[in-house]
Amino acid sequence: MESETAPAATTSPEFTPEFTARRGAFASLLLTNGLLTLLTLGIYRFWARTRLRRFLWRHVRFMGDPLEYTGTAGELFLGFLIVLAVMFPLGALYGAIDVLAPSGVRAVGVTLELAYYAAIFVLLQIGFYRMWRYRMSRTLWRGVRFGLDGSSWQYLKLATGWTILTLCTLGLAYPWMKVDLWRYQVQHTRFGDTAFDFSGSGRALLPAWLGVIVPVAIVGGLMIHIGQTAAAALGDVQAFINNAPVLFYVAAGVSILMLPFTFLHYRVRQVRVCVAGMRFGPARFHSALSYWRVLASCAVTFGLVVAAMTPAVMWLEIASAGVPVDNVAGILSSAAVPIALLFLLTLLGVPLIVGAVFGFDMARQLVTSTTVDDAQAFEAATQRVSDAPRFGEGLADALDIGGF
Amino acid sequence: MTTGTGYFNDGRSARRFRVRVDIDGADVRIAGEDGRVLARWPLADVRYADPAHHEAPVRLVAAGSDERLTLDGDGAWLLTRCPDLVPRRRVGGKSLRTWIVAGALAALSMTGVFLVLIPSAARWAVSMVPPAAEAALGVTTRDQFVGFFARLGAGVCVAPAAEKLLARTVDELAAVMESPFKIQVSVIRFPIANALALPGGQVVVLSGLLDKAENGDEIAGVLAHEIAHVVRRDPLHVAVKRAGAAALIGLVVGDVTGGFLLSGLASAAIEGGYSRDAERAADLLAVAAMNALGLTARPLADFLDARSKASPVEGVVPEFLSTHPSSERRADEIRAAAQGSRRAFSPYEWQTIRTMCR
Numbered sequence: 001m002e003s004e005t006a007p008a009a010t011t012s013p014e015f016t017p018e019f020t021a022r023r024g025a026f027a028s029l030l031l032t033n034g035l036l037t038l039l040t041l042g043i044y045r046f047w048a049r050t051r052l053r054r055f056l057w058r059h060v061r062f063m064g065d066p067l068e069y070t071g072t073a074g075e076l077f078l079g080f081l082i083v084l085a086v087m088f089p090l091g092a093l094y095g096a097i098d099v100l101a102p103s104g105v106r107a108v109g110v111t112l113e114l115a116y117y118a119a120i121f122v123l124l125q126i127g128f129y130r131m132w133r134y135r136m137s138r139t140l141w142r143g144v145r146f147g148l149d150g151s152s153w154q155y156l157k158l159a160t161g162w163t164i165l166t167l168c169t170l171g172l173a174y175p176w177m178k179v180d181l182w183r184y185q186v187q188h189t190r191f192g193d194t195a196f197d198f199s200g201s202g203r204a205l206l207p208a209w210l211g212v213i214v215p216v217a218i219v220g221g222l223m224i225h226i227g228q229t230a231a232a233a234l235g236d237v238q239a240f241i242n243n244a245p246v247l248f249y250v251a252a253g254v255s256i257l258m259l260p261f262t263f264l265h266y267r268v269r270q271v272r273v274c275v276a277g278m279r280f281g282p283a284r285f286h287s288a289l290s291y292w293r294v295l296a297s298c299a300v301t302f303g304l305v306v307a308a309m310t311p312a313v314m315w316l317e318i319a320s321a322g323v324p325v326d327n328v329a330g331i332l333s334s335a336a337v338p339i340a341l342l343f344l345l346t347l348l349g350v351p352l353i354v355g356a357v358f359g360f361d362m363a364r365q366l367v368t369s370t371t372v373d374d375a376q377a378f379e380a381a382t383q384r385v386s387d388a389p390r391f392g393e394g395l396a397d398a399l400d401i402g403g404f
Numbered sequence: 405m406t407t408g409t410g411y412f413n414d415g416r417s418a419r420r421f422r423v424r425v426d427i428d429g430a431d432v433r434i435a436g437e438d439g440r441v442l443a444r445w446p447l448a449d450v451r452y453a454d455p456a457h458h459e460a461p462v463r464l465v466a467a468g469s470d471e472r473l474t475l476d477g478d479g480a481w482l483l484t485r486c487p488d489l490v491p492r493r494r495v496g497g498k499s500l501r502t503w504i505v506a507g508a509l510a511a512l513s514m515t516g517v518f519l520v521l522i523p524s525a526a527r528w529a530v531s532m533v534p535p536a537a538e539a540a541l542g543v544t545t546r547d548q549f550v551g552f553f554a555r556l557g558a559g560v561c562v563a564p565a566a567e568k569l570l571a572r573t574v575d576e577l578a579a580v581m582e583s584p585f586k587i588q589v590s591v592i593r594f595p596i597a598n599a600l601a602l603p604g605g606q607v608v609v610l611s612g613l614l615d616k617a618e619n620g621d622e623i624a625g626v627l628a629h630e631i632a633h634v635v636r637r638d639p640l641h642v643a644v645k646r647a648g649a650a651a652l653i654g655l656v657v658g659d660v661t662g663g664f665l666l667s668g669l670a671s672a673a674i675e676g677g678y679s680r681d682a683e684r685a686a687d688l689l690a691v692a693a694m695n696a697l698g699l700t701a702r703p704l705a706d707f708l709d710a711r712s713k714a715s716p717v718e719g720v721v722p723e724f725l726s727t728h729p730s731s732e733r734r735a736d737e738i739r740a741a742a743q744g745s746r747r748a749f750s751p752y753e754w755q756t757i758r759t760m761c762r
Contacts, residue, residue, distance in 0.1 A: 058454050087655055143413040143472040382417045
């Protein structure tokens with residue numbers, strides 16, 4: 001008998017979920033999924049996602065028992081077909097904008113464009129909430145289902161209000177928006193008959209968020225200021241750009257280079273605050289997700305992608321050397337192999353590296369950095385009979401949200 | 405051995421019950437440590453909880469229930485007695501024939517969507533666009549087009565005398581075809597023999613066409629063909645059709661592994677230009693208009709013949725694959741329908757037009 005199947009651990013007050021997946025198995029799953037998705041021109045993605053989720057869910061163990069994903073690809077496919085009926089007219093509308101926008105009927109073009117983006121925003125919010133509802137309804141632990149109450153319209157209203165406020169405050173309200181939307185999501189998520197709760201505020205994220213937006217604001221302000229003085233002095237911005245002080249470029253460069261680091265730092269803080277505020281009855285959550293480990297994973301992924309792409313790019317350079325850049329047919333014929341290789345790398349290789357390195361690391365770190373105390377509350381939950389959605393995630397699929 | 409141990413979730417709570425499991429007739433009997441029977445599952449109903457995962461610790465479920473049984477050890481003593489651990493009706497178990505039929509049906513319906521549904525929906529959409537809007541669109545499209553050639557160093561030829569001559573014939577043809585648009589011809593100085601119709605009555609001629617043409621009647625024929633496209637509103641139809649196809653392909657392909665790229669390629673491949681039917685219809689309309697004006701359409705046929713000899717590549721792609729009917733067939737059809745004999749331009753007029761870009 002394997003020790004991990006024994007229920008002896010239930011007396012311990014604090015639990016860390018285990019992540020039992022191996023990277024090799026995950027990578028081979030990603031590879032077959034990617035190949036089949038490519039060969040079927042994307043239709044396989046519903047089956048691919050279902051296999052991926054079954055894999056990830058089964059490898060998350062809490063108090064000795066794995067999560068279980070019971071969704072099927074057929075449900076995802078059905079959801080896709082239904083949403084096709086909604087999204088196709090919208091896509092056609094977007095095509096019409098392309099046709100009408102430059103045609104001098106400017107007012108019509110602008111109105112259509114605004115209507116299109118408004119519709120996309122609405123569908124994004126609703127799609128996200130419905131996706132979460134579907135996933136929760138297909139997630140079981142010890143035979144008891146998770147679920148999501150609340151309404152996607154309420155979620156949409158909340159998201160709309162916060163988005164307007166965030167825009168009005170030039171982004172300052174962003175962390176409050178994130179935390180408040182998460183609060184709505186968590187408070188309506190339940191395990192069996194018991195709802196989760198959340199207490200926390202975006203204020204805890206303010207320092208990290210300021211670290212993101214203050215450099216941007218400083219450099220933006222600097223650019224405007226220098227641009228204005230230059231324009232006043234020379235009457236010609238172009239002339240100024242040609243003779244700009246080095247400081248200008250250094251400041252702009254540093255702020256652009258810093259952005260990924262500050263934003264990643266913020267995102268890690270956000271995960272920790274969002275996890276730490278969760279409650280399930282007396283059970284409390286804690287996240288020790290490490291910025292440095294996430295950063296290291298990003299760096300390794302980036303390095304591997306560069307290492308994979310560089311030989312192919314160099315090969316392309318060598319093979320097409322001497323052919324004029326505008327001679328497309330010439331380049332295609334003399335460098336067909338490296339071009340095909342680059343194509344394959346972009347479609348299969350890079351997603352595989354990103355998934356198997358960064359994706360795997362994130363799943364593992366998210367799971368294993370979380371601890372739950374007083375976890376016995378989960379054992380006290382009882383099944384609730386409720387209406388679960390019969391099909392799923394069409395909107396999220398069409399809008400490409402949710403990740404996997 | 406026909407007994408074992410494990411733990412059980414009763415599907416009503418998330419508690420674990422330590423259990424003894426044995427086979428009792430055609431059932432698996434699950435009993436608590438106190439001996440009380442918690443559940444009986446018919447052996448035929450026992451499934452893997454996760455159909456893709458069969459390794460220890462083995463987790464089982466009774467089909468359709470929320471109860472879960474996790475066995476200690478490998479559980480082989482029980483598993484060998486369960487006939488249906490992986491449900492038979494799963495996707496991977498379908499026969500090859502089912503897949504072929506499903507695939508063929510899917511391909512058929514997709515073909516129907518792209519060849520019938522989108523084109524006819526686009527026809528309807530085009531009929532809803534007021535001609536004034538299409539004319540405005542035509543002007544911007546032409547300006548973009550001219551701008552594109554300007555960046556290549558190719559300008560518009562300005563020659564009022566020649567333009568007046570072209571306009572005379574073009575207006576006659578447009579009037580006979582009852583064009584909803586005023587036809588405007590722009591000649592661009594560029595060494596490729598081509599002419600094309602843009603939305604809203606804009607026709608663009610590349611000056612290579614004037615160099616390659618044997619006489620003015622060939623130009624008149626080509627212009628009649630392009631005006632026929634204009635009158636049929638084919639250019640707008642193609643634009644709308646492409647937008648629709650791109651939108652649909654984008655959705656079907658999704659945006660997982662480079663779906664965006666695939667959708668662009670696929671939509672370009674599916675609808676490269678006018679359909680063969682549109683091309684033939686434009687030929688017939690053009691010839692009918694020329695007949696009505698007494699103009700000779702035979703030079704158009706000669707021109708197509710000469711072009712197909714000049715570019716033998718066209719013969720390589722079989723006709724059913726290419727969007728243009730082969731030039732030979734088009735030329736034959738045009739000759740058969742041509743009735744007029746009047747020349748569109750006098751030799752002197754033709755000389756004026758031919759040299760307008762020099």
